[in-house]
Amino acid sequence: MSRPGRRTLGAAALCLAVLAVTGVVVVRAVAWHGSVTVLANWTGGNEALFREKVIAGFESEEHIHVLYQGSSAVSQVLAADAEAGTTPDVAVLPGPGELAGYAHQGRLQPLDGLVDTADFAAPWGSRALGPGDTAHTYWVPIKTDLKSLVWHPATMKPAQLADAARQQDSWCLGMADGATSGWPGTDWIEDILLQQAGHDVYQEWATGNLEWTAPAVRRAFRTWGAMVGAGDRHLVGNAMVTGYGDAARGLLPGAARPCTLEHQATFVRTEQPWIVTGPAEAHSHDLVPGAGTETADWEVSGDLAAMFRATPQARKLIAYLARPDVQQRWSRSQHGFTGDRQGAGPGADRIDQDIARVLRDPHTERCYDASDAMPSAMRDAFALAALRYLADPGGLDAQLDILEKVRDRVHSDSASGDTGQVWLLSVCGTG
Amino acid sequence: MSTTARELRRRQWLLVALCVLATLALFGSYTGVHAGAVPLATSTSAGVLDVDTAKAALLQAQRRVVNDVAADRAGTGDFYQQISTADQSLAAAAAEDVTGADGRETLRTLFGLITTYTGWVAEADKVRADSLEHAGYVYYATEMLGGKDARTSDTSVMGRLNALRAQQVRTADRQASFGWMLWTGWTLAALLCVLLVAALAEAHRFTRARFRTRWNRQLAAAGLLLVAGAAVLVVFTWQTHTGLFHVRTLLHGDHAGPGIGDTAAEIARRTRGTGLRATAGYGILGGGAVLVSLVMWGLQPRINEYRPRAPR
Numbered sequence: 001m002s003r004p005g006r007r008t009l010g011a012a013a014l015c016l017a018v019l020a021v022t023g024v025v026v027v028r029a030v031a032w033h034g035s036v037t038v039l040a041n042w043t044g045g046n047e048a049l050f051r052e053k054v055i056a057g058f059e060s061e062e063h064i065h066v067l068y069q070g071s072s073a074v075s076q077v078l079a080a081d082a083e084a085g086t087t088p089d090v091a092v093l094p095g096p097g098e099l100a101g102y103a104h105q106g107r108l109q110p111l112d113g114l115v116d117t118a119d120f121a122a123p124w125g126s127r128a129l130g131p132g133d134t135a136h137t138y139w140v141p142i143k144t145d146l147k148s149l150v151w152h153p154a155t156m157k158p159a160q161l162a163d164a165a166r167q168q169d170s171w172c173l174g175m176a177d178g179a180t181s182g183w184p185g186t187d188w189i190e191d192i193l194l195q196q197a198g199h200d201v202y203q204e205w206a207t208g209n210l211e212w213t214a215p216a217v218r219r220a221f222r223t224w225g226a227m228v229g230a231g232d233r234h235l236v237g238n239a240m241v242t243g244y245g246d247a248a249r250g251l252l253p254g255a256a257r258p259c260t261l262e263h264q265a266t267f268v269r270t271e272q273p274w275i276v277t278g279p280a281e282a283h284s285h286d287l288v289p290g291a292g293t294e295t296a297d298w299e300v301s302g303d304l305a306a307m308f309r310a311t312p313q314a315r316k317l318i319a320y321l322a323r324p325d326v327q328q329r330w331s332r333s334q335h336g337f338t339g340d341r342q343g344a345g346p347g348a349d350r351i352d353q354d355i356a357r358v359l360r361d362p363h364t365e366r367c368y369d370a371s372d373a374m375p376s377a378m379r380d381a382f383a384l385a386a387l388r389y390l391a392d393p394g395g396l397d398a399q400l401d402i403l404e405k406v407r408d409r410v411h412s413d414s415a416s417g418d419t420g421q422v423w424l425l426s427v428c429g430t431g
Numbered sequence: 432m433s434t435t436a437r438e439l440r441r442r443q444w445l446l447v448a449l450c451v452l453a454t455l456a457l458f459g460s461y462t463g464v465h466a467g468a469v470p471l472a473t474s475t476s477a478g479v480l481d482v483d484t485a486k487a488a489l490l491q492a493q494r495r496v497v498n499d500v501a502a503d504r505a506g507t508g509d510f511y512q513q514i515s516t517a518d519q520s521l522a523a524a525a526a527e528d529v530t531g532a533d534g535r536e537t538l539r540t541l542f543g544l545i546t547t548y549t550g551w552v553a554e555a556d557k558v559r560a561d562s563l564e565h566a567g568y569v570y571y572a573t574e575m576l577g578g579k580d581a582r583t584s585d586t587s588v589m590g591r592l593n594a595l596r597a598q599q600v601r602t603a604d605r606q607a608s609f610g611w612m613l614w615t616g617w618t619l620a621a622l623l624c625v626l627l628v629a630a631l632a633e634a635h636r637f638t639r640a641r642f643r644t645r646w647n648r649q650l651a652a653a654g655l656l657l658v659a660g661a662a663v664l665v666v667f668t669w670q671t672h673t674g675l676f677h678v679r680t681l682l683h684g685d686h687a688g689p690g691i692g693d694t695a696a697e698i699a700r701r702t703r704g705t706g707l708r709a710t711a712g713y714g715i716l717g718g719g720a721v722l723v724s725l726v727m728w729g730l731q732p733r734i735n736e737y738r739p740r741a742p743r
Contacts, residue, residue, distance in 0.1 A: 037536070043586040069536040072586045073575075076543035086539070178586070179547040181571045233563065240567030243574075384554070391563035 035065035036313040039078060040092035040303075043070040046334070053333045058320050064313045073179035075376060082107055082420075089314035092305045095372040096139065096427075097379060099306050100128045101420030103138040109310040110136035115322045121360060122429030123368045124302050124339040129422070139304035140322045141339040143331045145265040146355045147299035147369060148191050150287050152261050153251070154280040164260050165287040168229035172259035173239040174247030175387060183371065184244045185224070185386030186379075188263055190370040191284050191299050193220035195291040199365050199428045202297070206370035208378070208411060208423035212403035221389055221396055223289055230393040240391060248273035265301060266355050270335045281351060297428070298358055301369040302339060367428035375414070375421040381406040435641055436737035442634045443730040446653075447723055449630055453623035453657075454719025458712060460616035461664055465709035467606030468671050471678060472702035475603045478527035479682050480695050481520045482596045486579070487687045488516040489545070489588060493576050496552055496569060514549055518542070530598045537595045544588045548575045603682050607675035617668075624661050628654060631726075638733060649729030653722050660718050667708045674701040 042050045047070040055066045069088070071077045075098060081087045087107065093099055102108045110130060117125035117137050124141035152161055164170040175184055194202045197216040204210040205217060229235040238257050239247075250259035251273040262268060269279045285296040305321050307314050320326055327338035337359050358364055371379045385399040413419040492513035525538045555568035577587025583594035631654045638647045678698050686694050 037532075039536075044584055067532055067536065069540060070586075071540040071543060073540070073543040073547045076547050077540050080543055080546070081539055084539075088536075175567065176571055176574060178571065178575050179544070181551075181567070236563050237566065240563055241570040387567060388564060391567065 031063065032065055033063050034311070034313045035067055036090060036311065036317050037067045037069070037088040038090045038092070038317070039069050039071065039074060039081070039088040041070065041072060041074040041094070042092075043072055046070075049333050050330070053329050054321070054326060057326070057329075058317060062313075062316050062320070064316060066317070072177075076179060079376075087308040089309045089311055090305055090307055090317055092142065092303050094301060094303055094369075095374075095376070095379065096126065096128070096304060096368060096424060097372060097374045098376045098420075099139050099304060100424055101375055101422050102306070102308070103128045103130050103136070104422045105420045106131040107308060107420075108138045109307045109314075110138060111140060111307060111318060112137050114315060114318050115140045119322070119324075119341060120339045121341060121362075121366070122431045123300070123366055123427055124304075126424070126426065126429075128424070139306040140318060141302040142305050142321050142327060143334050143336040144300060144302040144339040144359060145267055145336050146358055147187060147265045147301060148194065148284045148297070149266065150261055150263050150282045150284050151248075151268060151274060151279050152282060154278040156260070156280070161261075161282060162287070165227070168227065168232065168235060169257075170259055170261045171228045172247040172250045172262040173228055173235075174242035174244040175239050175390065176241060176243045180383065182383030182387040184247075184264070185390055186371040186382050187265075187299075187369065188224045188228070189220050189386060191263070192223050192288050193217060193370075194297050194299055194367055195285045195288040196220060196223065198292050198295045199297045199367050202367050202370065203426060203428045206367070206373050206427045207425065208374070208407060208414075212400045212407060218396070218400060219290070221400070222393075225389065225393045225396075227289070228390070230390050236390055240387070245271060251277045266337070267335055269351060279351065281354070295365065297365040297367055299369055300359065300366045301372055362431050365428055365430050368424075370427065373424050373427045375410050375423060377413075377421050378403075378406055378410050433737050436734055438637065439730055439734045439737075442630070442637065443726065443734065446627070446630055446634060446726040446730075449623060449627040450653075450719060450722040450726060453620065453627045454715060454722065456616060456620035456623050457661070457664060458715040458719075460613060460620045461668060461715060462709075462712045463613050463616055464609070464668050464671055465705070465712055467608075468675055468702070468705045469709050471603055471606040471675060472698070472705045474527040475529050475599060475606060476678055476682060476698045476702075477695075478524050478529035479596060479599045479603065480686065480691055480698075481524035481527065482592055482599065483686045483691050483694075485517040485520040485524070486589065486592050486596075487691065488513045488520065489548075489576060489592075490579055490687075492517070492552075493573065496555070496572060510552065511549075514545065517545060521545075524595075529602050530595070534595060534598060537591055537598075541588060541591050541595070544575060544591065548572050548588060551575065600682055603679055607672075607679040609672060624657060627657060631657070634730070638730070642733065647729050649725045653725035653729065656718065656722060656725070660715075664711075664715065667711060671705055671708050674703075674705060677701045 040050070047068070050070075051068065055068060058064065059066055074091070074093060075095075078087065078091055078093070082102065099108065108130070115137050117127060119125065120141055124144060127135045128138045130136050130138070150165070152164070156164070173184065175182055177183060190202070190206070193205065193216060196219060201210065201216050205214070210217070224230070228239070244264075247264075248259075248262050248268065248271055249255055250257050263284060268274060269281070283296060283298075285291045305318060307318050322340075324338070324340045327340045331338040337356055339359070341360070359366070371382050374382065381403055385403055388399055389396055410421045410423070413421040414423060492510050495510040495513065521538055521541055525535065528535065530537075551568045551572035555565050555572065558564045558568070575587060577585055577589035579589060581587050581590035581593055583590060583597050585591075585593075631650055635647050635650045635654070638650070639645065678701055681694050681698055681701075684694070
């Protein structure tokens with residue numbers, strides 16, 4: 001038997017080398033590269049959408065498992081996780097105020113280099129102070145919403161709209177939302193303050209530099225109370241135990257508590273009662289009694305993703321979430337809008353186009369939802385005060401005093417720097 | 432080498448090979464059944480009952496909230512005692528760690544939700560029972576807690592607990608199942624044991640015929656050890672599997688109040704001795720080694736008789 005020649009041995013070695021390289025490439029391409037834990041407030045159908053529109057694409061591209069946990073009490077869960085030192089890698093919260101606290105405590109990882117704030121319109125692309133009071137990018141907005149809107153049936157004429165706005169029982173109001181019940185009330189009050197006092201006063205107040213007992217704040221509370229009938233056993237009794245998502249059921253024929261107007265963010269236009277009725281929107285500035293004549297500002301909100309652990313997998317997820325195409329896909333599935341300048345294309349219908357225009361217009365003054373921008377202790381106290389005022393408007397002074405005490409305490413905590421209660425430097429902006 | 436020596440050596444190696452294969456098959460099949468038995472008996476069932484205890488305590492707390500409305504007190508001492516019980520039970524469930532990372536995340540969420548639920552009840556307790564605020568706060572608390580049979584997709588506390596429990600019960604099902612791999616393993620083990628018994632009998636018959644001895648004690652002992660050992664293993668496996676089947680049935684049921692304690696006692700009764708029986712699995716390897724030794728001991732001296740002597 002003859003020995004194999006050099007050429008045969010060379011060919012065999014080459015085949016083995018090619019096989020080994022192919023094996024390595026295939027294994028690297030197919031194998032999973034670790035996991036990333038994510039905490040957000042999407043549950044039920046929204047969680048399924050997030051898995052379908054965002055997680056599936058990320059897992060398929062990066063081969064990184066996403067361990068998602070949705071909770072309606074996301075703030076409480078995150079606070080407990082932070083105390084226990086078991087924070088998720090990435091968390092999505094609606095409040096920059098809460099995130100600013102975590103950033104100041106050094107619990108958040110800077111996203112500098114991963115996310116360019118210049119890609120996002122104001123006020124979403126803001127920076128926050130980390131440990132040692134150095135400014136960094138700590139969050140990326142993955143969906144934005146426009147507030148300061150009053151929704152009404154499209155068939156309603158302007159004169160009818162103005163008339164309806166003066167009737168307390170015209171307003172569809174629902175204050176319930178589990179752990180965060182009361183936020184529809186804070187949305188009302190802060191929007192009224194913005195429309196009546198303008199963005200400078202609003203910013204002073206939302207950044208902790210205006211007393212809760214100031215006349216502008218008191219006036220906003222009272223205006224809201226007068227508009228929706230604070231203290232009215234029938235109206236308020238119903239509103240207190242109605243979920244914010246069910247408030248517009250009063251639009252449907254045969255409703256026990258009929259209503260025609262709803263002060264709510266952009267997402268509400270896709271709720272069933274509004275789809276049945278056919279929605280149209282008005283700027284709340286046009287309907288709030290005593291709104292200022294010089295400015296017509298807009299309140300906005302958003303979902304912000306932040307990184308608690310700078311693992312390679314978490315960094316990849318943040319970079320993925322910041323991508324314009326991912327932003328667009330997720331925002332559309334949520335009937336919201338992306339804050340990314342590149343991702344914000346023209347809307348599907350007139351309402352979408354109007355909203356997108358306000359969200360992108362570089363000359364429009366947009367202010368972040370004040371309660372979302374406040375430190376969590378202040379936000380929670382504000383939501384509770386809104387509920388208490390709605391039920392018992394006679395106790396307004398006492399409520400404002402309590403809020404003022406909380407503001408003082410938050411300022412003291414903020415000065416000590418270790419409680420995660422800090423005020424943002426600004427909440428309004430153009431561009 | 433003579434024909435007899437060759438025949439003896441062939442039988443020796445066949446018996447050794449069958450001993451090793453039968454031992455491995457029995458060991459794999461036996462530990463396969465008991466691998467799930469120990470965690471099911473010690474942690475999974477405890478985790479499920481911890482969740483049941485938390486559910487029962489929270490529902491009892493909610494009954495307090497509703498009943499105390501009339502007395503103008505929403506959050507009484509008993510309410511907080513029930514919340515404390517629920518917290519402790521969930522902490523115990525977390526320690527059992529039945530469902531891994533997913534379960535741990537769910538439990539963290541549950542702690543947050545229960546804190547918020549308790550907060551709303553505390554707010555209700557601060558205001559008059561006939562006030563609008565009280566109605567609102569009790570409503571928020573009730574909505575957050577959810578109903579006893581809340582769907583697993585529900586975001587309420589009960590929905591989360593039901594989802595966690597369903598996940599734990601799925602783990603219990605997996606641990607108690609006698610799947611196709613175990614059926615294949617046991618079939619293979621049984622086949623190998625039968626072959627080994629037959630091979631031992633044939634080897635015994637061969638040595639008796641060739642060497643005119645009534646008994647090859649070592650081969651007879653190996654046969655007895657194999658039959659007795661396999662019988663013990665089958666009985667142990669049957670006991671464990673029957674226990675697991677009952678535990679699984681018990682965990683699928685709905686438990687509340689004293690029923691939880693009764694179920695825990697029944698599970699303890701059904702799984703008594705599971706740990707000891709699981710440890711017996713290591714005896715299979717020892718038994719296998721003894722079998723091989725007996726075979727060698729029984730045949731090697733006869734083979735040696737045919738070994739050619741070195742010339743002087």
